[in-house]
Amino acid sequence: MTPSRLDATGHVLLRIARLLLGAGADSAHVHQRIETLAGQLGIEVQFFTGSERLLLMIASEGTYRTRVGHALGVMGIDAGRLVAVDEVVTALGAGRLDVEAADARLAEIEAHRSGYPDWIVVLAVAATAAALARLFGAAWPVVGAAFGAGLVNALVRLWLGRRGVLPAAVAALTACASGACAILPLRLTGDDPTLALVAAGMILVPGVPLINGIRDLVQGHAAIGLGRLANGIVVVLAIATGLSLASLIGGAAIPVSLQTANLPIGWDVLFATVCALGYALVFGAPLRAIPPILLCGALAHGLRTTVMALGGDIALGTLLGAFAAGLMASQVASRVAAPWTVFVFPAVVAMVPGSYAFRAMIGGLQLMRPGAENTVALLTATASALIGALVLTTAIAIGLLVASALHAVPLRRT
Structure with a gap:
């Protein structure tokens, strides 16, 4: 040559x-x-x-x-x-x-970036935010507010992104605008806007870079893995800052400690499927990939909820859900001319513990304030949220790694 x-x-x-x-x-x-x-x-x-x-x-x-x-x-x-x-x-x-x-x-x-028309992406983000709020157990008025916040989220993010604004600044400004729009309608109804705020932040969390960062570290690619994690953490901090500003504007705060109830398995699978569809459209997945993505999303989240309903830990449920989705995605990828990550990432992103991450950041910001509010309870809740974010993100990454290792052909293809 x-x-x-x-x-x-x-x-x-x-x-x-x-x-x-x-x-x-x-x-x-x-x-x-x-x-x-x-x-x-x-x-x-x-x-x-x-x-x-x-x-x-x-x-x-x-x-x-x-x-x-x-x-x-x-x-x-x-x-x-x-x-x-x-x-x-x-x-x-x-x-x-x-x-x-x-x-x-x-x-x-x-x-030419691949993807769908802007109006489809905007509706997909709004539907995903609403579905996430419902997965957290939100009442229907809160789900409606989350849908509206998702519309604002997508429009602001598209507008800022096309003007070359830095990703962290886009995350902060979008979280602030969409968070405020989640709070204000619920002040009229008297409903707690916490879960709408959480959903508005969740759809901004860089789940794929965080998962890939951990996968890179486990596989021995430390430099790029740490770089991905650092960028993801900066974006999460920006989201937390934006939501904190929205809370000040709307007069509603996100608690650092948050307990949410699981839906019955049928409803859980339904709304997890809606989330998978939304992420598939936002990520620009080809049309032929969407049906397998929906199946992977329903399997992953449904299995996690089932494990928790049987008394299992959320970390175990997340690990098993990611593993099952990874196996299914690998099987599909071996029969369809597409990388397996195309199928699995839109399916598992709904399980990324974004709410844990930015609640930990919000707790850290609160700990910086002097006064009586810096109690042991706040410190404990902040540490719990931070550990939860690390453990659950790692569980997703490990589940996907094990699934790919057990399926040699998709690993070679993708």
């Missing part, structure tokens, strides 16, 4: 890796895809993932090159982009695309 050809190939490999990481793939998957593709192209590679940039060392017939990729940027979730990039990787490895054609296709994918 000529030096210029080797340079072009290295450029494409780095672009594939950056797009996969930005669209929601974990580091182990990206390493596997790059190394497998390099073997199919007849070159040797050493690939390194850092917290900010990627490094690729390539060799072919005595010619060596080292390339540093562009900055990674924000790493969220774009299921449609994951599918599109995976198709390019498969075609390139099979010889149906050459390097130049693959690069052109990747440029198109990068320039």
Whole structure:
């Protein structure tokens, strides 16, 4: 392979890796895809993932090159982009695309974010917020307020995102605006707005980066794993700040300690399915992927609720729910031309303990205030929420890791 050809190939490999990481793939998957593709192209590679940039060392017939990729940027979730990039990787490895054609296709994918029309995304966010509030056991007036808060949430986030506002600032401003809109209507009815506020914050929580951060750490990719977790924590802190401002505006506070009742299993599965549908649309999942996503979402949340109804711990239920959803997603991915993460992430994000995380942050902000309110009870509630957030997020990540390890073919494909 000529030096210029080797340079072009290295450029494409780095672009594939950056797009996969930005669209929601974990580091182990990206390493596997790059190394497998390099073997199919007849070159040797050493690939390194850092917290900010990627490094690729390539060799072919005595010619060596080292390339540093562009900055990674924000790493969220774009299921449609994951599918599109995976198709390019498969075609390139099979010889149906050459390097130049693959690069052109990747440029198109990068320039045009996949997804659905804005009005569908707005309605999906609103329905997800309402379904989350109902899963928490909220009364119907509160569910209606959560739906309205979700509408405001989606509109503000779209408006700010298109103006290049930093993600943490988008989270804070959106949480403040949607939180205030959740509180104000309920002041007329006299209903407690706590669960509407929680739902308004939950749909902003960066669940996929947090899960992937833990998966990266477990799999030995510490730099990028810590980077993802740090970014996720900053966004959660921004959400907590925005909700605190909304509480001041509306005159209603989110308690650091919050007990919610589980719904009967039938209703739980129904609203978990609505959440999975909402997240699937927000994440830009292809239409063919939506039915399996709904099944995975119903299975994951329904199993968790069943375990808790039988006296099990929420951490155990979350672990088993994520594991079951991961197995189902792997089975589907082995039969459908799409990565398994496309099916599993929209299904499990509703179980991400976002309310624990920003309640812990709110508790921390309250502890900073001098006075009688800084009691042992507040400290205990804050620590409990923080530990709950860590344990439950880890349970989801471990459940997915075990599921992928037990299903070798989907692990190689995705």
